[in-house]
Amino acid sequence: MxxxxxxxxxxxxxxxxxxxxxxxxxTKEFVLDTLYPDQDGIIEIHGxxxxxxxxxxxxxxxxxxxxxxxxxxxENALDTIRxxxxxxxxxEDVHFIGLDNGYIDHxxxxxxxxxxxxxxQFIFNKxxxxxGGNDNSTPDPTFYHVPEFKDGKQILPRYKYELKIEGFDQxxxxxEYPDEExxxxxxxxxxxxxxxxxxxxxxxxxxxxAQLHRDRRQYFTYGYRKRPDIEKGxxxxxxxxxxxxxxxxxxxxGTNDWGGELGYKKCREIEEELLNQxxxxxxxxxxxxxxxx
Numbered sequence: 484m485x486x487x488x489x490x491x492x493x494x495x496x497x498x499x500x501x502x503x504x505x506x507x508x509x510t511k512e513f514v515l516d517t518l519y520p521d522q523d524g525i526i527e528i529h530g531x532x533x534x535x536x537x538x539x540x541x542x543x544x545x546x547x548x549x550x551x552x553x554x555x556x557x558e559n560a561l562d563t564i565r566x567x568x569x570x571x572x573x574x575e576d577v578h579f580i581g582l583d584n585g586y587i588d589h590x591x592x593x594x595x596x597x598x599x600x601x602x603x604q605f606i607f608n609k610x611x612x613x614x615g616g617n618d619n620s621t622p623d624p625t626f627y628h629v630p631e632f633k634d635g636k637q638i639l640p641r642y643k644y645e646l647k648i649e650g651f652d653q654x655x656x657x658x659e660y661p662d663e664e665x666x667x668x669x670x671x672x673x674x675x676x677x678x679x680x681x682x683x684x685x686x687x688x689x690x691x692x693a694q695l696h697r698d699r700r701q702y703f704t705y706g707y708r709k710r711p712d713i714e715k716g717x718x719x720x721x722x723x724x725x726x727x728x729x730x731x732x733x734x735x736x737g738t739n740d741w742g743g744e745l746g747y748k749k750c751r752e753i754e755e756e757l758l759n760q761x762x763x764x765x766x767x768x769x770x771x772x773x774x775x776x
Contacts, residue, residue: 700723
């Protein structure tokens with residue numbers, strides 16, 4: 484599903500990849516970030532890879548690369564981009580390099596218009612931002628809080644609350660007191676893909692080598708199996724219990740209906756019992772608090 488340009492300094496997201504733009508409108512100052520021609524008067528705009536990763540940029544070089552990559556198959560749009568850059572910088576020509584080797588995830592193609600003023604505002608105004616991400620993970624609540632450049636200063640967000648998790652050195656902040664949904668988003672942003680050992684050590688190594696060599700059976704993870712208790716300020720890390728539930732089901736109920744709905748439903752019930760039993764070996768509790776700044 485494609486989403487179109489937003490002109491009023493806000494953003495929107497898409498399915499799959501969720502690239503978005505925030506283009507400064509008349510309420511924002513035009514704060515110039517420019518591109519410089521070389522000694523021959525040439526500006527080179529290189530293609531890039533813009534996929535599912537989380538990123539945000541307001542520099543002219545990256546935004547020029549992104550919009551060129553967006554219109555790599557549209558010669559008229561590329562001519563307009565070239566014209567705008569030449570007018571804005573005084574360059575004699577603009578060369579687009581490597582667009583065929585770059586890409587933008589298909590679900591985020593088409594979020595920009597190709598009229599001259601949109602291109603100029605997007606590329607050259609530091610108050611225009613490019614955001615990238617996806618719908619399969621949760622960004623930090625501060626991700627879209629960017630400074631506004633005004634009167635020679637950057638106006639930074641002023642946070643009022645900080646979310647802290649006991650024993651964990653990463654935190655996040657909120658502009659206003661978060662409701663339960665926002666608090667859950669903050670917890671997910673901090674704790675998704677974090678592993679908790681039996682001893683209480685938080686393993687945040689997301690490298691490929693760590694993923695290959697980590698024995699996940701020895702760790703607890705945060706997620707859907709047991710939701711946090713917001714009122715008590717507790718998050719739950721759980722171990723994988725599906726295999727254990729399956730073994731119990733085979734022992735107590737036989738295997739005739741394993742492929743059917745009854746067997747699946749019963750295993751889920753057993754999983755829930757394992758996670759909710761008192762002093763469950765499959766659950767670790769971790770406290771969190773919201774601190775006023």
